[in-house]
Amino acid sequence: MILNCIFALIIGVLLGNFASTVLFRLPRKIPIHGYNPKLGKVPHCSTCGHTLKFYEYLPVLSWVSTRGRCNYCGVKINPEYTILEVFVSILAFILYFFTSGFSEEYILLLFSGAGLILSCFLIDKAKTDADKTLFMVGILGSIFRTLNEATIFGWLTSFLFAYFIYAFITSKLDGKKVAEYYSLRFILLSGVWLNIPYLLAYLLILLPLTAIKTISQYKKNTFLIALLYIFILIMEFDYYQKVICFLT
Numbered sequence: 001m002i003l004n005c006i007f008a009l010i011i012g013v014l015l016g017n018f019a020s021t022v023l024f025r026l027p028r029k030i031p032i033h034g035y036n037p038k039l040g041k042v043p044h045c046s047t048c049g050h051t052l053k054f055y056e057y058l059p060v061l062s063w064v065s066t067r068g069r070c071n072y073c074g075v076k077i078n079p080e081y082t083i084l085e086v087f088v089s090i091l092a093f094i095l096y097f098f099t100s101g102f103s104e105e106y107i108l109l110l111f112s113g114a115g116l117i118l119s120c121f122l123i124d125k126a127k128t129d130a131d132k133t134l135f136m137v138g139i140l141g142s143i144f145r146t147l148n149e150a151t152i153f154g155w156l157t158s159f160l161f162a163y164f165i166y167a168f169i170t171s172k173l174d175g176k177k178v179a180e181y182y183s184l185r186f187i188l189l190s191g192v193w194l195n196i197p198y199l200l201a202y203l204l205i206l207l208p209l210t211a212i213k214t215i216s217q218y219k220k221n222t223f224l225i226a227l228l229y230i231f232i233l234i235m236e237f238d239y240y241q242k243v244i245c246f247l248t
């Protein structure tokens with residue numbers, strides 16, 4: 001049990017570290033892999049460009065050896081990367097109890113959760129990279145629902161439904177506005193992940209919130225992404241209850 005908890009934390013720290021690498025490298029158009037210096041770029045300081053030793057970029061060790069500052073130029077490291085790592089680590093730990101072990105659901109929920117947190121940070125920096133991340137989360141959603149519902153018709157139906165709503169709304173707006181209201185894209189994503197009742201509940205919150213202009217885009221997007229993940233966890237709980245009913 002304790003070993004499993006430690007294992008969950010290690011998975012979280014590694015995945016969080018990978019996510020922060022993606023967050024740093026994708027908007028700067030640096031290849032994600034860094035082990036072949038000819039093709040990619042080895043881990044380096046974003047300010048002075050100094051190559052980092054293994055204890056300066058590996059998770060946990062890097063916090064101990066640098067204490068939030070570059071060892072070469074002394075510039076403070078952007079806390080975003082640490083926050084992202086910590087969030088993903090906590091998620092990996094909590095999910096272990098939620099899905100009662102390292103199940104297929106655990107892997108799917110962890111990777112999609114990490115992808116959603118990553119996209120929160122990416123949306124303001126690089127929208128196309130955030131799009132790619134959300135697309136990946138959408139693929140995971142279709143696998144998650146096929147696994148739990150044993151059919152692809154569930155997510156296909158709700159996705160088509162969401163797609164028509166998205167197409168209807170965007171046809172009323174001009175292209176500039178569609179780019180401005182980034183959260184409209186969550187309609188498509190939630191269509192894959194949520195079944196019709198949850199999808200309707202989610203859209204009832206998303207649509208009015210998107211229209212409110214006084215709330216910043218960043219706050220809206222972060223709130224709607226967190227809300228989507230909460231709905232996903234509730235759905236996972238529903239599936240779990242059904243399995244229990246079936247077995248007893």
Ligand SMILES: [Zn+2]
Pocket residue numbers: 045046047048049050070071072073074075
């Ligand atoms: Zn530096």
